[in-house]
Amino acid sequence: NAGVTQTPKFQVLKTGQSMTLQCAQDMNHEYMSWYRQDPGMGLRLIHYSVGAGITDQGEVPNGYNVSRSTTEDFPLRLLSAAPSQTSVYFCASTDSSTDTQYFGPGTRLTVL
Amino acid sequence: KQEVTQIPAALSVPEGENLVLNCSFTDSAIYNLQWFRQDPGKGLTSLLLIQSSQREQTSGRLNASLDKSSGRSTLYIAASQPGDSATYLCAVRGSQGNLIFGKGTKLSVKP
Numbered sequence: 001n002a003g004v005t006q007t008p009k010f011q012v013l014k015t016g017q018s019m020t021l022q023c024a025q026d027m028n029h030e031y032m033s034w035y036r037q038d039p040g041m042g043l044r045l046i047h048y049s050v051g052a053g054i055t056d057q058g059e060v061p062n063g064y065n066v067s068r069s070t071t072e073d074f075p076l077r078l079l080s081a082a083p084s085q086t087s088v089y090f091c092a093s094t095d096s097s098t099d100t101q102y103f104g105p106g107t108r109l110t111v112l
Numbered sequence: 113k114q115e116v117t118q119i120p121a122a123l124s125v126p127e128g129e130n131l132v133l134n135c136s137f138t139d140s141a142i143y144n145l146q147w148f149r150q151d152p153g154k155g156l157t158s159l160l161l162i163q164s165s166q167r168e169q170t171s172g173r174l175n176a177s178l179d180k181s182s183g184r185s186t187l188y189i190a191a192s193q194p195g196d197s198a199t200y201l202c203a204v205r206g207s208q209g210n211l212i213f214g215k216g217t218k219l220s221v222k223p
Contacts, residue, residue, distance in 0.1 A: 004155075031209055033210060033211075042213045043156075043201070043211075043213040044213075045212075048208070058210060090155060092156075094209065099143070099161060101146065102158070103148075103157070
């Protein structure tokens with residue numbers, strides 16, 4: 001199993017640009033989520049999904065969109081990037097039988 | 113609103129010492145509590161998960177305890193090694209299935 005994979009690892013955007021952060025898992029987990037990690041703030045939940053076709057907002061959803069067309073994939077879209085979105089983004093999936101969360105390696109995003 | 117606090121923010125110990133990392137949470141109505149390890153520039157790795165009905169979990173040199181009534185958890189690391197150097201994060205599971213994280217304790221184990 002590859003676990004949770006994220007692409008790209010690094011990305012630099014200009015203010016106003018849009019992009020999609022990719023996340024995929026091969027463990028057949030229904031629950032997936034996106035977090036951002038900022039110095040001094042810890043990890044904060046952006047969006048989550050309890051299964052294909054179902055998504056909901058977390059603590060800091062503004063400026064981000066998600067969709068879940070398949071169990072495996074959970075992309076995060078930045079609609080119009082802002083410097084405040086400079087952060088490290090982590091995707092995670094949850095094994096519902098044990099409640100253990102598995103994290104991807106992260107995407108480091110810089111918005112200029 | 114659930115808040116998770118980890119003390120200390122940073123800790124430096126000599127190799128071989130036993131140490132305790134602390135985590136506290138404000139709302140005792142949790143489903144479970146999980147301890148993670150994060151190495152610089154890497155993702156999070158789950159170390160131990162304690163269900164709300166459990167008091168402790170052990171894995172190798174790691175032991176995590178949970179006291180729901182007082183809103184506290186501790187991670188005990190026995191015979192610390194330089195390879196244990198990392199940031200340790202505590203997280204509680206909320207009602208929506210999401211995790212609420214503390215800001216972490218950065219551990220440095222000196223040879």
